[in-house]
Amino acid sequence: MSVDFSTDPTAQGFFAPMRFEADIEDCETQGEIPPELNGSFYRTCLDRRYPPRYADDTPYNADGAVDMFRIANGNVDFRTRYLRTARYTAERAAHRALFGRYRNRLTSDPSVAQLSHNTGNTTPLLFNGRLLCLKEDSPPMAVDPNTLETLCEWDFDGQMTARTFTAHPKLDPRTGELIAFSYEARGDATYDIAVFIFDAQGKLKRQWWFKSPVLSMMHDMAITDRHIIIPTTGMVTSRERLDAGLIHWTYDSSVPCHVAILPRDGSGEVRWFQGTPDQAMLLHTTNARTEGDRVILDAPVASANFHPYFPNADGSGFDVAGVSPNIRRWTFDLSSTRTDWDEEILFDGIRATSMVRIDDRFLGQPFRYSYILAVDPKMPFDRARGGNLSVRVANAWWRFDHANGTIDRAYVGSTHGLAEPQFVPRHRDAPEGDGWVIGVANDFSQMRSELVIVDAQQMQRGPVARVKLPFRLHTQVHGWWVAG
Ligand code: V55
Numbered sequence: 001m002s003v004d005f006s007t008d009p010t011a012q013g014f015f016a017p018m019r020f021e022a023d024i025e026d027c028e029t030q031g032e033i034p035p036e037l038n039g040s041f042y043r044t045c046l047d048r049r050y051p052p053r054y055a056d057d058t059p060y061n062a063d064g065a066v067d068m069f070r071i072a073n074g075n076v077d078f079r080t081r082y083l084r085t086a087r088y089t090a091e092r093a094a095h096r097a098l099f100g101r102y103r104n105r106l107t108s109d110p111s112v113a114q115l116s117h118n119t120g121n122t123t124p125l126l127f128n129g130r131l132l133c134l135k136e137d138s139p140p141m142a143v144d145p146n147t148l149e150t151l152c153e154w155d156f157d158g159q160m161t162a163r164t165f166t167a168h169p170k171l172d173p174r175t176g177e178l179i180a181f182s183y184e185a186r187g188d189a190t191y192d193i194a195v196f197i198f199d200a201q202g203k204l205k206r207q208w209w210f211k212s213p214v215l216s217m218m219h220d221m222a223i224t225d226r227h228i229i230i231p232t233t234g235m236v237t238s239r240e241r242l243d244a245g246l247i248h249w250t251y252d253s254s255v256p257c258h259v260a261i262l263p264r265d266g267s268g269e270v271r272w273f274q275g276t277p278d279q280a281m282l283l284h285t286t287n288a289r290t291e292g293d294r295v296i297l298d299a300p301v302a303s304a305n306f307h308p309y310f311p312n313a314d315g316s317g318f319d320v321a322g323v324s325p326n327i328r329r330w331t332f333d334l335s336s337t338r339t340d341w342d343e344e345i346l347f348d349g350i351r352a353t354s355m356v357r358i359d360d361r362f363l364g365q366p367f368r369y370s371y372i373l374a375v376d377p378k379m380p381f382d383r384a385r386g387g388n389l390s391v392r393v394a395n396a397w398w399r400f401d402h403a404n405g406t407i408d409r410a411y412v413g414s415t416h417g418l419a420e421p422q423f424v425p426r427h428r429d430a431p432e433g434d435g436w437v438i439g440v441a442n443d444f445s446q447m448r449s450e451l452v453i454v455d456a457q458q459m460q461r462g463p464v465a466r467v468k469l470p471f472r473l474h475t476q477v478h479g480w481w482v483a484g
C-alpha cells in the first residue's frame, strides 16, 4: 500500500502533512524581536504520517506534532518533532494507518485493538517540568520541554485514573493548581465525568466522579476562584453509533446545553443547569469569575454545528452560515433554585471563531481583554493567492475589550492565514494587556510559515517582527507560552 494523500481533500496545499522533523537555529528574522520577549512558544499540530483508513475521517484524528519557538535575546530557534505515541510507533512499523475513524476503535485494524489511540495533538501545557500534549480522548502525553522527546503517556504517577483527560485543563495563576476534567471517563460511550485538582507539585488534592445528563463532547471548561464550570454540547455520540462503525460525533440540534458547576473546595454537590439547543455549539471558554452568588462565564457560542467533519444528526449538510460564534455572557444565580441562566450577547454583530485566549495571569478572575482568531471581511485578502477564507483559513486577530465593547484588529498580510493568538505579557508584573500577541501566520503566496509578533496595545500596526521559516508548517490546534 503506497502513501498517497492526493485523494484526501483535507490534506491539500497548506493542509498537506509535512511528515518531517526539523531544527533551525537563528531563524531568519525581519524587524526587531522585542528584547523583553524571552521564553518558549509551543504548538501542537495535526500531521498525518499515513493517509487515513477512511475517506470521511476528520483531520482531528491526525498524528500529533509539537513545535517549539525558543526566543532569547532577539534570537529564535525552531524545533519540531512528532509525538512518539504507541499509535505512531505501530503505524510506522506497519508503513500504513492501522487506526480507523476518529474515536471508534471498532474501525481499527485488529492488531491494534489493545493499543492507545492517543495522538496528543490538541494542546501543549507545561506542568511540573513536563510538557503535556493533550488529546481529550486519552491521558496526557508527557514530552521533554527542551528536546521535545516523547517520554510516556502520563497518569500523574497513577493518581489520574480516568481513561480520558481534557485538552483544556486550567492552571490557576494564583495557586499554581491544575484543574481538569475527563468525560467518557470510564471508556467510550460512558456517561462518567471525573474532575481533578492537582496542587502545584502535582499531588492530587481532590477528585469528583459523577454522571452527565447527555453523552456529548465537552471540549473546554472554566474556573473561577471558587468554582469549576463544565458545559456539555450538542455534539453527541452513542454506543449504537460506535457499534455501527461511524465517526464518534454527530451534531444533534435538539440537544440543549447543560452546564455543571462545582465548588472548588468540595463544600457542595455538583449542580446542573440546563439551557437551550441554540446555546449548545461551543468549544472554548473565554474566562469566568464568581461575584457573590453569581458565576459569570464569557465564551464564544454558536447555534449550529461548526465542525464540518462531524455530520448533522438530522441529515442536513454542513452549512457555513452556522459556523461563526458570537461572544456570550452567561450568568448563573447560585442563590436561587433556577436551573437555567441569563444570556447576554457581547460585541453584537461580530462573526468570530472559537479560538479565543486571554492574558492567562487573569484566568478565573475579573479581566478586560480577550484575543481571538477571526475571519475579518474588513481586512484585504487575496483569494487567488491566499486560498479561500473558510472554516480553516482566518485572516485576523482581534482584541476584544470586555470593559467598553471595542475591538482592535491585527492584520499581517493579504496572503496570510493565521493560527490562534497567544498573549505574552511584557513582564511578569506588567498590567493586563501590556505585551505582545504572537502566533504563526501561513503565507500562501510563498508557501512558508512565519511567527509574527504584534504589540498587543497597537494591534492595528501589524507585526513588529516576523520570524520566517524556510518551509510551511503543519496545522496548529493550540499554542502555549512558557516564560524564561
Ligand atoms: C476539537 C479538536 C480536536 C478534538 C476534539 O477543536 C475537538 C475542537 C484537534 O482535535 O479531538
Ligand code: FE
Pocket (backbone or CB within 6 Å): 122, 167, 168, 219, 283, 284, 478
Ligand atoms: Fe480546543
